Amino acid sequence: MFPNSRGVSPSLTEEIAHYVLELWHEHRIPIILSTLFVLGLLRIYLHSTQEKEGLQTFSESYEKLPQQDRPIDNQKVKATVQGDDSETSESPKVADEKKGARQGPRRIKGDVTKKGHGSTDSGSETRKIQVLMFYSSLTATTPNITKQFVEELAASIGASGGQKPGTKFLPPQVLDISEIDFDEYFITPPKSEAEPTDYFYLFAIPSYNIDSINDTFLEHLQETHHDFRIDTSPLAPILGYSVFGFGDREGWPTEEEGYCFQAKEVDKWMAKLSGRKRAYPLGMGDWKRDGKERLLEWRTGLTDVLKQLEKTGALGDGVPGSGDPLESDDEEEVEDDEEVLIEEASVPKATKGKGGSGSLEDVEDIGRIMELSRTDGPEKKTTAPLAIDFTTEGKSIPKKKAVTVTVKEMVPKSSPTYAALTKQGYSIVGSHSGVKICRWTKSALRGRGSCYKFSFYGINSHQCMESTPSLSCSNKCVFCWRHGTNPVGTTWRWVVDPPQLIFDGVKENHYKKIKMMRGVPGVRAERFAEAMRIRHCALSLVGEPIFYPHINEFLGMLHSERISSFLVCNAQHPDQLAALNHVTQLYVSIDASNRESLRRIDRPLHRDFWERFQRCLDILRERRFRQRTVFRLTLVKGFNVEDEAEGYADLVEKGLPCFVEVKGVTYCGTSTAGSAGLTMANVPFYQEVCDFVVALEAALRRRGLAYGIAAEHAHSCCILLASERFRVDGKWHTLIDYDRFFDLLEEKGPDGDFTPEDYMGPPTPEWATWGNGGFDPRDQRVDKKGRPIEAA
Numbered sequence: 001m002f003p004n005s006r007g008v009s010p011s012l013t014e015e016i017a018h019y020v021l022e023l024w025h026e027h028r029i030p031i032i033l034s035t036l037f038v039l040g041l042l043r044i045y046l047h048s049t050q051e052k053e054g055l056q057t058f059s060e061s062y063e064k065l066p067q068q069d070r071p072i073d074n075q076k077v078k079a080t081v082q083g084d085d086s087e088t089s090e091s092p093k094v095a096d097e098k099k100g101a102r103q104g105p106r107r108i109k110g111d112v113t114k115k116g117h118g119s120t121d122s123g124s125e126t127r128k129i130q131v132l133m134f135y136s137s138l139t140a141t142t143p144n145i146t147k148q149f150v151e152e153l154a155a156s157i158g159a160s161g162g163q164k165p166g167t168k169f170l171p172p173q174v175l176d177i178s179e180i181d182f183d184e185y186f187i188t189p190p191k192s193e194a195e196p197t198d199y200f201y202l203f204a205i206p207s208y209n210i211d212s213i214n215d216t217f218l219e220h221l222q223e224t225h226h227d228f229r230i231d232t233s234p235l236a237p238i239l240g241y242s243v244f245g246f247g248d249r250e251g252w253p254t255e256e257e258g259y260c261f262q263a264k265e266v267d268k269w270m271a272k273l274s275g276r277k278r279a280y281p282l283g284m285g286d287w288k289r290d291g292k293e294r295l296l297e298w299r300t301g302l303t304d305v306l307k308q309l310e311k312t313g314a315l316g317d318g319v320p321g322s323g324d325p326l327e328s329d330d331e332e333e334v335e336d337d338e339e340v341l342i343e344e345a346s347v348p349k350a351t352k353g354k355g356g357s358g359s360l361e362d363v364e365d366i367g368r369i370m371e372l373s374r375t376d377g378p379e380k381k382t383t384a385p386l387a388i389d390f391t392t393e394g395k396s397i398p399k400k401k402a403v404t405v406t407v408k409e410m411v412p413k414s415s416p417t418y419a420a421l422t423k424q425g426y427s428i429v430g431s432h433s434g435v436k437i438c439r440w441t442k443s444a445l446r447g448r449g450s451c452y453k454f455s456f457y458g459i460n461s462h463q464c465m466e467s468t469p470s471l472s473c474s475n476k477c478v479f480c481w482r483h484g485t486n487p488v489g490t491t492w493r494w495v496v497d498p499p500q501l502i503f504d505g506v507k508e509n510h511y512k513k514i515k516m517m518r519g520v521p522g523v524r525a526e527r528f529a530e531a532m533r534i535r536h537c538a539l540s541l542v543g544e545p546i547f548y549p550h551i552n553e554f555l556g557m558l559h560s561e562r563i564s565s566f567l568v569c570n571a572q573h574p575d576q577l578a579a580l581n582h583v584t585q586l587y588v589s590i591d592a593s594n595r596e597s598l599r600r601i602d603r604p605l606h607r608d609f610w611e612r613f614q615r616c617l618d619i620l621r622e623r624r625f626r627q628r629t630v631f632r633l634t635l636v637k638g639f640n641v642e643d644e645a646e647g648y649a650d651l652v653e654k655g656l657p658c659f660v661e662v663k664g665v666t667y668c669g670t671s672t673a674g675s676a677g678l679t680m681a682n683v684p685f686y687q688e689v690c691d692f693v694v695a696l697e698a699a700l701r702r703r704g705l706a707y708g709i710a711a712e713h714a715h716s717c718c719i720l721l722a723s724e725r726f727r728v729d730g731k732w733h734t735l736i737d738y739d740r741f742f743d744l745l746e747e748k749g750p751d752g753d754f755t756p757e758d759y760m761g762p763p764t765p766e767w768a769t770w771g772n773g774g775f776d777p778r779d780q781r782v783d784k785k786g787r788p789i790e791a792a
């Protein structure tokens, strides 16, 4: 070996080299692996930081798209999605690209951060409201109507010309849908450059059964909703929308035949795109007939909505996005008053022993009542008469009990009864009254049929309020699904609310509930506007209305506002019945034809129930030329149908009512009616109800009683027998002339001398008479899922 140039002996160098080599041999695997690991980490890090921007820009689903399906200009899309205002402002190039994009894939544009409720966002104070009214037209009627409409609307909301100081409204704009770029308005709402603005969309849409701009527009709405790259409700940031349709009743008489069909479509797709922000129901009109009137109605309703928006920034009750998402449509469909139901009452356990069915206080047990009144719970000191059994004839209260004591409320807010009733959709007014909007009212608002009282008596279900001034009842009928939730007793032993409080309260709550229907699909503007004027009151909700000590005053209030009264009582309170002033129609429930059957079915609390019942029939007979009296029979198979036609005929002979309504009990719910053991098997088929009515009519004729089968409403299993007093020139006249009734009251007083014939209405419509089914031809029958049912 030779020394190297630096004079280090070769053996040392060799030694070092050897040492390094050995080291390498010994540790090369971990060294290689850790180097690879570090390099790997480095690569992942670099890769992820490079990709980050791309991921921010496009949604995952978008990344999976084939290249040719991606937007034309990624950079622009990126910028607009990120909310870059400079990019959303319209450069001609962008506009051109948008037009080009119509054929190709849709461009994503606008702010992806969805604002929940428009102006409810922070800074709403400074936000303006821009109403945009879109219209289409082929034969040039709509543009002028729309322009005039918008001027009038602007005036009514204070947004015309020189804007009212302080108003949030910008002057409304009118836009022809054949001239606008749909992407501008119907993918996301436009962005205002000038000032923060929320949008409210209105539509005036005539229908055409030929190809028109409407089809392109509808296609666009549909495509936008189905475009998986876009939120299914991309128009959710708008404040609300509403549609008015123009059509021609002559060519397209009904909705089924195509009347205003495209307005209905626009309404439907806008509901989807806006996340159900229907601010006011769909309006429809025929310019040659009722167009002007309907449009005015629609404008009046819209003005209210817009003013509310201006004030509160929200749409109000019942419309999603309003802060109160409850839609009546989502409510559990509970059958209502006129349907007598078989259903097991769902009684909260706590109710038992507190006045529910589990603890029926004995009327006569005044000592116990007083005992109870001392227990906690809302109480009122009152000098109102306590526990006077005004339902018990000739009975007086022992002197020592007639003292001023603490009287309890019938349904205190803290009680389980209150909770149970409100859960079922009742609004409790004061401490013992209730109101609830019935399913027929909802159905009529949506043009899906009215209750049998429309067919028989001309009642508009959407103008009918169902209420009671007494939630308490003295029976526990087996088919009454409310027993267990409503208080029972035979005496009035609670605080008595003044009639004015009840009257104002039931109206207010009824209107509140109607308003909650505003955004419900299918509600028609015309019916909605009409529903804001109560014309009828069914005093039959639950409990016993004549139990309320001031029932006559309450009736007087209804009548003074020309609201008709249909009062149903349970034939257990003869004294109150005898003292009752005029009602438009007076019902007595006849649930059985003999004592034993009545005891089994009604399970009355009064021991002298049969005598009370008989006396009520006598009173009805005496008053048959003063009151329009009705027997209401509810048929429960296995209880009160078989072989009872003769017994019922005897009762009719005794009471001689003007009418006999026969109705099959309706089943609702899954289980039997508690101890009574009722099931679906107890619900008679319509044919069985028909057979019974035919048998009853024959039994009446055999007794020489002039009654005939006048009308039917097969849809609710209900048939009407009427006295021949209401047949004129061979035609039944079961309808009521309501105006005449009120005129008579005004003329002759609440207890005046006039007869039911004095306010008999026009002939019963042909479609409602026996043999014709009785379904309102203006409406469309639907099944449980809302699908149209073809008429048989």
Ligand SMILES: Cc1cc2nc3c(=O)[nH]c(=O)nc-3n(C[C@H](O)[C@H](O)[C@H](O)COP(=O)(O)O)c2cc1C
Binding pocket: 136, 137, 138, 139, 140, 141, 142, 143, 206, 207, 208, 209, 210, 246, 247, 248, 249, 251, 252, 258, 259, 260, 261, 287
């Ligand atoms: C070709 C044509 C088709 C129509 N089709 C329907 C229809 O299917 N349903 C309907 O209710 N009205 C229909 N109409 C009536 C129009 O909707 C109605 O007259 C409307 O007021 C026209 O508005 P415009 O003059 O602005 O086009 C049709 C009218 C035309 C001219």
Ligand code: SF4
Binding pocket: 336, 337, 338, 339, 438, 439, 440, 441, 451, 452, 453, 459, 460, 461, 462, 464, 465, 466, 538
């Ligand atoms: S009478 Fe009125 S409350 Fe009764 S079912 Fe008909 S619409 Fe409803």
